[in-house]
Amino acid sequence: MTDLALVPPVPPPVPPLPAPVLPPPIPLQLAAIGCFTGPMRAFRKIILRGALLQVVTFGIYRFWLTTDARRFLWANTEIGGDSLEYAGTAMELFLGFLMAIALLVPVYVMLFIGSLELGVWSQLSSIGAFGFLAVFGQYAYYRARRYRLTRTVFRGIRFHQSGSPFSYAVRSLFWGAVTLLSVGLAFPWAQASLERYKLAHTHYGAWQGQFAGSGTRLFARGVGLWLILILALVAAGVVATKFVDPNVLARAATPAGAKDPKLAIEVSKIMGIGFGVTVVAGIVYMLLQAIVMRWWLAGLRFGPLVITTTLRKRNIVGAYLRCFLYALLLMFSLSMIMSIALGIVAVAAKPPENVGQVLVIGSTMVIYLVMAIGIWVLYQMTIKLRIWRLAVDSISLAGFEAIEYVRADASLPSSAVGEGLADALGAGGI
Numbered sequence: 067m068t069d070l071a072l073v074p075p076v077p078p079p080v081p082p083l084p085a086p087v088l089p090p091p092i093p094l095q096l097a098a099i100g101c102f103t104g105p106m107r108a109f110r111k112i113i114l115r116g117a118l119l120q121v122v123t124f125g126i127y128r129f130w131l132t133t134d135a136r137r138f139l140w141a142n143t144e145i146g147g148d149s150l151e152y153a154g155t156a157m158e159l160f161l162g163f164l165m166a167i168a169l170l171v172p173v174y175v176m177l178f179i180g181s182l183e184l185g186v187w188s189q190l191s192s193i194g195a196f197g198f199l200a201v202f203g204q205y206a207y208y209r210a211r212r213y214r215l216t217r218t219v220f221r222g223i224r225f226h227q228s229g230s231p232f233s234y235a236v237r238s239l240f241w242g243a244v245t246l247l248s249v250g251l252a253f254p255w256a257q258a259s260l261e262r263y264k265l266a267h268t269h270y271g272a273w274q275g276q277f278a279g280s281g282t283r284l285f286a287r288g289v290g291l292w293l294i295l296i297l298a299l300v301a302a303g304v305v306a307t308k309f310v311d312p313n314v315l316a317r318a319a320t321p322a323g324a325k326d327p328k329l330a331i332e333v334s335k336i337m338g339i340g341f342g343v344t345v346v347a348g349i350v351y352m353l354l355q356a357i358v359m360r361w362w363l364a365g366l367r368f369g370p371l372v373i374t375t376t377l378r379k380r381n382i383v384g385a386y387l388r389c390f391l392y393a394l395l396l397m398f399s400l401s402m403i404m405s406i407a408l409g410i411v412a413v414a415a416k417p418p419e420n421v422g423q424v425l426v427i428g429s430t431m432v433i434y435l436v437m438a439i440g441i442w443v444l445y446q447m448t449i450k451l452r453i454w455r456l457a458v459d460s461i462s463l464a465g466f467e468a469i470e471y472v473r474a475d476a477s478l479p480s481s482a483v484g485e486g487l488a489d490a491l492g493a494g495g496i
């Protein structure tokens with residue numbers, strides 16, 4: 067009993083401490099990746115069929131071709147696993163074009179009056195018509211952009227565009243004049259100003275677009291190209307002054323000067339200088355397009371979405387070079403085929419002289435038509451489609467989880483007249 071009394075009592079168990087309350091996890095900024103899934107073979111089939119049907123229908127089929135091409139491009143452009151949708155129809159484009167032609171009839175009448183010898187009335191008509199077309203072209207471009215946006219749907223929500231087409235036209239003409247007077251130096255700030263206006267009036271549902279690109283940044287990236295082009299023009303002028311004889315060219319208008327054997331040499335010198343400047347200008351153009359494309363993609367914003375791009379300039383330049391080389395190969399092949407065919411006909415059939423001239427003229431027209439169609443198809447395949455694919459595959463959208471909360475807007479689809487106006491003025495496209 068004594069031993070048991072000496073044993074200390076067992077303390078009661080200590081209750082466990084409550085688990086600490088942790089703060090809610092911070093949501094990750096999801097980034098949606100762009101992906102183009104369309105096979106080139108399918109797009110090639112659309113373009114080839116459309117080109118041939120345009121010839122048969124005298125160009126009327128282009129509205130159906132444009133619609134098919136847009137549906138293909140939109141449907142195969144995926145962002146975060148969801149693809150775009152194009153809701154426009156070919157009949158809308160066709161009717162819009164007809165209404166645009168009716169609206170432009172007075173302008174064409176003014177141009178016709180300007181071609182007549184009616185003194186001051188002809189001059190005023192020409193000036194008024196060209197001035198109107200200068201403003202109207204940019205007006206039509208902005209209206210056409212509105213039509214395309216209102217026919218673009220993503221995750222069931224439609225894009226749309228606000229703003230004034232006339233204000234955009236005035237802004238565009240102002241910057242065009244400034245760019246011209248500054249010999250191209252104002253181009254970066256002109257592009258930034260116009261893109262800011264367009265994106266500020268572009269909406270995805272209740273979200274408003276924004277352009278964050280800087281004209282100064284674009285200038286810093288492209289001023290080297292401007293210097294190269296200016297130096298090329300100055301060098302061409304110096305070479306022409308030193309090696310081309312202006313007296314021989316001045317006498318070319320006279321009968322004796324036209325027969326001067328030196329004339330062909332001087333003309334070849336001028337053509338060589340012009341070819342060199344053209345090559346430099348072409349390289350500058352390709353590099354500028356690549357710089358502007360990357361700059362434009364990196365400046366796009368929609369609501370909380372921030373777009374980044376990994377687009378490489380060399381890929382854009384490669385697309386242009388591929389188109390140029392394919393076009394040269396096509397022209398060389400067609401020229402060889404025509405020469406061989408005409409040679410065989412001349413040796414085997416020995417047609418009369420008048421029949422031979424008709425064959426030469428007819429075959430030349432056919433070759434030019436095939437060449438024009440072929441170069442257009444090459445341009446759509448190697449430049450339009452390839453650059454679209456490169457641009458889509460290069461983008462990522464930070465904060466894509468916010469797309470779940472965007473609200474639809476009550477805006478109505480725009481009329482196709484703006485698209486028809488752009489097409490009637492030669493500014494239409496896919």
